[in-house]
Amino acid sequence: MKVTVVGAGAVGATCADNIARKELAHELVLLDIKEGLAEGKAQDMQQTAQLLGFDTKITGSTADYSKTAGSDVVVITSGIPRKPGMTREELIGTNAGIVKAVAENILKYSPDAIIIVISNPMDTMTYLALQSTGLAKNKIIGMGGTLDSSRFRYQLSQHLGCSASDLNAIVIGGHGDTTMIPLIKHATWNSIPVSKLLSEEQQQQIVADTMVGGATLTKLIGTSAWYAPGAAGAMLVEAILRDEKKLQTCCVYLDGEYGQKDICLGVPVVIGRNGWEKIVEIELSEEEKAAFAKSADAVRNMNDVLKTL
Ligand SMILES: NC(=O)c1ccc[n+]([C@@H]2O[C@H](COP(=O)([O-])OP(=O)(O)OC[C@H]3O[C@@H](n4cnc5c(N)ncnc54)[C@H](O)[C@@H]3O)[C@@H](O)[C@H]2O)c1
Numbered sequence: 001m002k003v004t005v006v007g008a009g010a011v012g013a014t015c016a017d018n019i020a021r022k023e024l025a026h027e028l029v030l031l032d033i034k035e036g037l038a039e040g041k042a043q044d045m046q047q048t049a050q051l052l053g054f055d056t057k058i059t060g061s062t063a064d065y066s067k068t069a070g071s072d073v074v075v076i077t078s079g080i081p082r083k084p085g086m087t088r089e090e091l092i093g094t095n096a097g098i099v100k101a102v103a104e105n106i107l108k109y110s111p112d113a114i115i116i117v118i119s120n121p122m123d124t125m126t127y128l129a130l131q132s133t134g135l136a137k138n139k140i141i142g143m144g145g146t147l148d149s150s151r152f153r154y155q156l157s158q159h160l161g162c163s164a165s166d167l168n169a170i171v172i173g174g175h176g177d178t179t180m181i182p183l184i185k186h187a188t189w190n191s192i193p194v195s196k197l198l199s200e201e202q203q204q205q206i207v208a209d210t211m212v213g214g215a216t217l218t219k220l221i222g223t224s225a226w227y228a229p230g231a232a233g234a235m236l237v238e239a240i241l242r243d244e245k246k247l248q249t250c251c252v253y254l255d256g257e258y259g260q261k262d263i264c265l266g267v268p269v270v271i272g273r274n275g276w277e278k279i280v281e282i283e284l285s286e287e288e289k290a291a292f293a294k295s296a297d298a299v300r301n302m303n304d305v306l307k308t309l
């Protein structure tokens with residue numbers, strides 16, 4: 001199996017590191033536009049092989065897409081991250097051009113690849129990647145819900161004083177500070193609804209803190225996060241290559257599901273060797289349905305911005 005990670009910055013390198021440590025691929029290619037960066041990080045990572053005990057062959061490339069030929073999965077992380085005080089949406093002007101060019105180059109050398117889009121604003125970048133490659137919809141997966149759901153479980157675990165692994169909780173909708181929807185009324189702690197264990201006020205706090213999870217880290221670090229984003233990207237690569245049929249919230253093309261059409265948005269999907277294989281429709285309350293429709297409106301407005309660039 002061969003995996004390419006485009007963008008050897010914070011998220012791309014972390015994602016690649018996780019892929020190598022888990023030996024998900026025989027061949028791993030890191031590609032970046034910045035001269036020497038991908039080659040350097042690939043070599044550094046390869047030098048951990050004996051220390052960590054993996055056999056993956058890691059190579060780096062400065063924008064030479066021929067090195068990525070025949071990839072089974074490609075992860076796109078190229079683009080600028082936000083700075084404190086910015087929204088993800090403000091990155092569209094720079095990142096749309098980068099993601100479009102990268103997706104087209106990937107397609108030339110790996111026409112059968114499944115593409116995972118991480119660059120922000122992720123929902124719109126996923127839509128753009130789908131449009132510019134013309135690939136089958138199941139082959140384009142935006143990573144956001146996996147990360148946001150992990151942050152949601154973190155927040156819940158802090159309030160409940162429990163292991164995050166014992167929690168079942170997902171975030172649907174857009175991957176934006178105001179567009180994501182942590183489904184707190186569906187969240188359980190080993191089958192016990194968390195709404196029975198937490199006050200209404202605590203629940204609201206958890207939802208609010210989850211929604212600004214990325215912004216909070218950006219303020220602390222000075223740039224956006226990478227450990228959890230990189231690990232979340234690698235988890236999706238693993239689910240694809242090992243055909244795990246894992247249920248994850250990912251940004252995928254909706255064609256009527258959840259009442260939406262012609263948009264990529266976060267919903268629960270089954271991830272396996274064919275990319276996203278099935279959308280799972282869960283029953284939403286009227287309030288959750290309204291939040292989903294509002295999230296879709298906001299993402300659709302961002303998608304419209306693409307036409308003006
Ligand atoms: N979807 C998510 O959940 C999520 C999570 C974290 C970060 N992100 C996004 O991921 C992106 C990367 O974040 P980061 O922290 O790794 O940034 P970074 O600046 O550390 O790395 C980005 C890399 O992309 C490279 N790059 C730029 N243009 C390129 C091109 N045309 N071809 C190849 N490489 C190119 C840069 O040289 C840089 O090394 C940002 O847009 C960020 O907002 C998304």
Ligand SMILES: O=C(O)C[C@H](O)C(=O)O
Pocket residue numbers: 081082088120147175213214215218224225229
């Ligand atoms: O917060 C960001 O801008 C990066 C990413 O989308 C995240 O959620 O960590």
